[in-house]
Amino acid sequence: MDIANYLSELLGRHGKVGVPGLGFFTQERVNGYYNSAEGKLYPPGYQVQFSSEPFDDDTLVEHIAQKKNISLASSKYFTEKYITGLKQDVVFKEVPFANLGWFYMNNGEIAFKSAENHNEGPEFYGLAPIAIKKFNQETGNPEVGTSESQVSAPVPFTVAPQPITPTTPPAPTADQPEVYEEEETEERTRSANPWIIALIILVVIGVAAFALYKYNPALFNFTKQQAKPGAEQAQTQPAAKTDSVDNDSNKTAPPLLDTASKAISKPDTALKKTVAAADTTAKPEFVIFAGSFKTQTKSDLAVKIYKSVGVDARAWHGPGSGKYIKIIIGSFATSAEAEAERLKLIKEKKISKLSYSQEINEKK
Template identity: 25%
Template sequence: MAVANYIHDLLYRYECVILPGFGAFITQQHSAGIRQSTQEFYPPKKTVSFNRQLVKNDGLLANYIMEAENVSYDAAIEQINYFVHELELVLEKNRTVNFENVGSFTLNEGEKLQFEPATQTNFLKEAFGLGSFKRSSVSREVYKQQAEELEEKAPVAFTPERRSGRWLKYAAVSLLAIGLSGAAGFNVYTDQVSEHNIAEQQKAVSKLESQIQQATFVIDNPLPAVTLKVSKQTGDFHIVAGAFREAENAAKAVEELKEQGFKARQIGENRFGLHQVLSSSHESRRDAINELYRVKKTNPGAWLLVEKL
């Protein structure tokens, strides 16, 4: 199942990998956390789910196969179609099929496809090598018993139960007296510092006003006012409207998209030498996916690119 291995590889780099004619694998990132029931810490991770509705070919998987196996684009598409055909036959016969390190598919009694992700796989590259661990419990009674045993040998009381209330009372009175005398001295010192700062501030203001009155400002040739209109696209989630072999076709596509109201732009050539055209960029993944669904109604070939440009 070479195609399944290619899907596994792409899930580490992209948030959506479409298997044309079958569905899409979508990843979602989760923060590190702790399970209170088991006191287990687990690292950040990226899990995978499956969407049966996204079946249109976006070129990502085909281009990856084309590069990995050094074959033509048509040959890569043919390999994908054959894989999907065999996959459906296996499902119909065995009712289940497994994608190693990705997940497994099952046909239920209602002939609906169900996907169960592989729980042992973390597709977040930044968390590679990190595993979960449990916090060991602390027995306070054991430490208390050890402290009491030490007190039998030492003249100093460690535990609250065996402290002398009389000595604590005298210590509290002494600390209170020291604190009051220290607070009084500190207040006197603070008042002196405040008076000094106010006096110095008044001197500085007077000096500055005198310099301003003596200064003369002359502008012989003032520059005319300039108004700039800047439209900046931000975010790491981009809607790719198309990729073109010729730069002129990419420029023409940008102009047409702008006429339709999109903030379109080019981002240069990809590794296949194609000029990529973006229709929009977004700060959040959810906004980008919503926009992608809207764009696909008129441009089925649009797809989501997750990359910091």
């Protein structure tokens, strides 16, 4: 296993990578320089430096385990085996280390000589060395007697270590706007989806409520009857016209004077004859139902409004009334009398058309 290639990959990302049992490598930036002997201008790049000091780092071992799809223990084993073989070979010869450089022995210690600087990074744009001559340099043929020893040595250069900054991806070019527009459109579509779903749910609920109302309008009667008595409190004219069913349902009819007159016009002897029978046998009693409320306060307010327009109304809560307090009008012996009085009060617009007459079980 040649770990040099894996190390070369990691240096481009991290800048400093440790090798267990050997030391650590760093990648340092080298400024551009001119080699007068070669007549070339070398661009800036990176150069690998090695130190034999121990450095606790498992980045290389983990990277090899991931690349080779092996366990971390196996990766450490193969790495140690490779380093042991490298130390044995470097005693007799120089050992190349991929394209990064090579190892050699220097005074009994392992040393590393870096290869030429690398400029594969995107910040160097893949520049290559440029052959260029100085202005004062002669362009003619060299003299015949000139030997190779007279060639000036290359100008030494110093390595200026600089901190390695993580590379960032290049900025988007002008021919890439459509990609970002599509991503923004997709984000707007995702953010609009919940609102569209909520709107669809509201429309479905509205359609269901409308269909239920068309199917059985009586389900909404109690709500209408409860909402209007407070609004009718300010009305003082008994003959006020209105087309609303809710306003008619909250008006109460005047007391039935006809029934009382009939009872008074009867002879005293007839009244005396019925006293004993009334005590033993309950006679049927018919009344007009003008409305119903959940609370006593609203019921009392409705009775007050009906009485203000001349209708003798009263609150009643008995068998069959359920949870609501009924507003009833009058007391009649027969259903026909109660119905006739109800139609009369409707014609006078004192009670609602939704009112009805019915028998109640209540002793006088």
